[in-house]
Structure formats: C-alpha cells, structure tokens
Amino acid sequence: MTAGDTTTPKLRVQAASKVYQTASGNLLAIDGCSFDVAANEIVSIVGPSGCGKTTLLWSMSGLHSLSSGVIALDGKPITGPHPDIGIVFQEANLLPWRNLDANINFPFEIKGTQPDKQWVKHLLHRVGLDGFGGKFPRELSGGMQQRAAIVRALSLKPSVLLMDEPFGALDSFTRDEMNRLVEEIWLDAPTTIVFITHSIEEAIFLSDRVVVLSPRPGRVAKIYDVPFPRPRSFEIMATKEVFDLTNAIKLDIVGDRIAKSRPAEAVQ
Ligand code: ADP
Numbered sequence: 325m326t327a328g329d330t331t332t333p334k335l336r337v338q339a340a341s342k343v344y345q346t347a348s349g350n351l352l353a354i355d356g357c358s359f360d361v362a363a364n365e366i367v368s369i370v371g372p373s374g375c376g377k378t379t380l381l382w383s384m385s386g387l388h389s390l391s392s393g394v395i396a397l398d399g400k401p402i403t404g405p406h407p408d409i410g411i412v413f414q415e416a417n418l419l420p421w422r423n424l425d426a427n428i429n430f431p432f433e434i435k436g437t438q439p440d441k442q443w444v445k446h447l448l449h450r451v452g453l454d455g456f457g458g459k460f461p462r463e464l465s466g467g468m469q470q471r472a473a474i475v476r477a478l479s480l481k482p483s484v485l486l487m488d489e490p491f492g493a494l495d496s497f498t499r500d501e502m503n504r505l506v507e508e509i510w511l512d513a514p515t516t517i518v519f520i521t522h523s524i525e526e527a528i529f530l531s532d533r534v535v536v537l538s539p540r541p542g543r544v545a546k547i548y549d550v551p552f553p554r555p556r557s558f559e560i561m562a563t564k565e566v567f568d569l570t571n572a573i574k575l576d577i578v579g580d581r582i583a584k585s586r587p588a589e590a591v592q
C-alpha cells in the first residue's frame with residue numbers, strides 16, 4: 325500500500341463481531357458487520373436502541389477488542405486507542421474542576437505534548453467559544469459543553485472523528501445548531517467522521533451514507549447513499565427526496581417491530 329493508493333479505505337470494518345461475557349451468559353452484541361468508510365466521508369450508523377452501535381464505535385476506537393473480525397485504519401488493524409482517532413461521546417465528559425482551557429489541555433498533559441495553540445484558538449472561535457477558556461463546565465450550557473468536547477477531540481488533529489450520539493442529550497434547537505456546526509467544520513476542513521445517532525433526520529442531514537443496523541445482534545441491514553448537496557439548507561431538507569429517504573430508513577428500523585406487533589393486536 326502506498327500513500328497514493330486510493331483503494332484502501334480510511335476505515336474498513338470487516339466481519340466485526342463482539343460477544344460480551346455477562347453473569348447470565350454470552351451476549352452477542354454485533355455480528356459480522358462489514359462496511360468501509362472513505363477518507364473525508366461522513367458515515368452515520370443508525371439502528372434501534374441496544375443494537376450494538378456503541379459497541380461498534382468502541383471497537384473502531386480501539387477502546388475494546390472484537391471477538392472476531394477486523395477493523396483497520398489506513399489498512400492497519402486497530403488494536404488499541406490510536407492517536408489518529410478522536411471520540412466525542414453523548415456526555416461532554418469535561419472534568420468539573422478544570423476550566424475549559426485546562427480541559428482541552430488535559431489529553432496533551434497525559435501525552436506529555438503541547439497543543440497547537442493557534443489551531444485550538446481557531447477551533448474555539450469556530451465553535452463560538454472565544455473568551456470562554458476560563459469558564460468551568462458548570463458555567464456552560466449543555467450545547468457549549470458539547471462544543472468544548474468537539475474542540476478537545478479536534479485539537480488532537482485526528483484523521484478520524486468518531487461521535488457517539490453527541491447531541492442526543494440536547495434540545496432539538498440546539499441539536500440543529502450543532503448539526504450545522506459539524507457541517508461547517510467539515511466544509512472548512514473535511515475529515516472522516518463516523519456518527520452514531522438514533523435520529524434519522526440528523527443522519528441524513530450530516531452524512532454521505534447511512535448504515536442501518538438490525539436489532540441486536542447488530543448486523544448491517546442496509547447502507548443508503550445520501551446524495552444531497554452541501555451545505556444542506558432547510559430547502560434541501562424539506563424536499564420530497566429527503567422525506568422519502570427518511571421514511572425508507574424509518575421503515576427499515578421500525579417496520580420489523582410493527583410487523584411483529586400485528587398478530588398480537590389482531591388477537592385483542
Ligand atoms: P446501542 O449503542 O445500539 O444502544 P450498545 O452497543 O450499547 O447498543 O449495546 C448492545 C448490547 O450489548 C446491549 O444489549 C447492551 O446491554 C450490551 N452491552 C453493552 N456493553 C456491555 C458490556 N460492557 N457488558 C455486557 N453487555 C454489554
């Protein structure tokens with residue numbers, strides 16, 4: 325493989341399975357998941373609660389290992405936390421006793437390196453947190469904390485950003501705002517993003533492709549292309565094409581459940 329090799333995807337998920345050993349026995353969380361993520365692509369993963377989305381993302385980040393299968397970054401299997409991979413979780417996970425600057429600095433202290441101060445300043449400006457460096461997490465709204473978490477992840481200049489329902493705890497207006505922010509950041513400096521969400525609208529707004537997982541054990545049920553131009557304006561998001569795609573994905577996820585619930589309803 326060479327630097328100019330365009331056939332190697334940024335991320336390759338190949339037959340990824342994960343079994344958890346629990347007190348009540350083995351639990352198969354994901355089963356034989358395979359898909360690629362190209363460089364600078366945004367791919368969302370959607371699926372019903374408990375289907376293994378977080379399990380899959382943790383495996384992509386190297387936070388835990390797979391039971392079988394391989395996840396490779398630039399063609400090399402991921403075997404543990406990797407400096408090229410950044411993560412943003414649903415909770416901002418800021419340390420409450422550190423101000424915002426010190427929170428952003430924290431991963432660098434652990435690594436024993438210095439952040440690129442100009443880059444961090446640019447990021448803080450980009451997300452509208454200029455002048456908030458001295459504030460403590462309790463002084464920031466949920467949306468602001470999550471912006472800080474995005475800055476913290478991007479300050480490490482990852483080549484892949486993994487996001488696990490990062491805006492799931494925010495109100496819908498703030499969530500829309502944050503989606504636009506991610507789009508703007510990406511348009512400024514495209515990077516590879518894997519985005520987990522249970523909001524189909526959010527997945528369609530942000531992604532080039534949407535991977536739909538089946539109920540647990542999570543298997544890749546379908547992969548949709550999202551061919552709409554960026555930036556994705558309200559006008560684009562209100563088109564019939566977006567509506568139809570949203571419904572198709574929704575049916576994939578809930579259709580199965582509706583079908584299963586019908587016989588029971590018929591009995592009553
Ligand atoms: P999702 O993110 O799609 O809601 P998860 O990946 O969190 O799903 O969980 C998938 C399944 O694996 C669930 O049934 C969950 O209870 C189980 N699970 C997740 N983490 C663990 C763990 N550390 N130990 C045992 N079971 C787990």
Ligand code: MG
Pocket residue numbers: 377378379
């Ligand atoms: Mg989850």
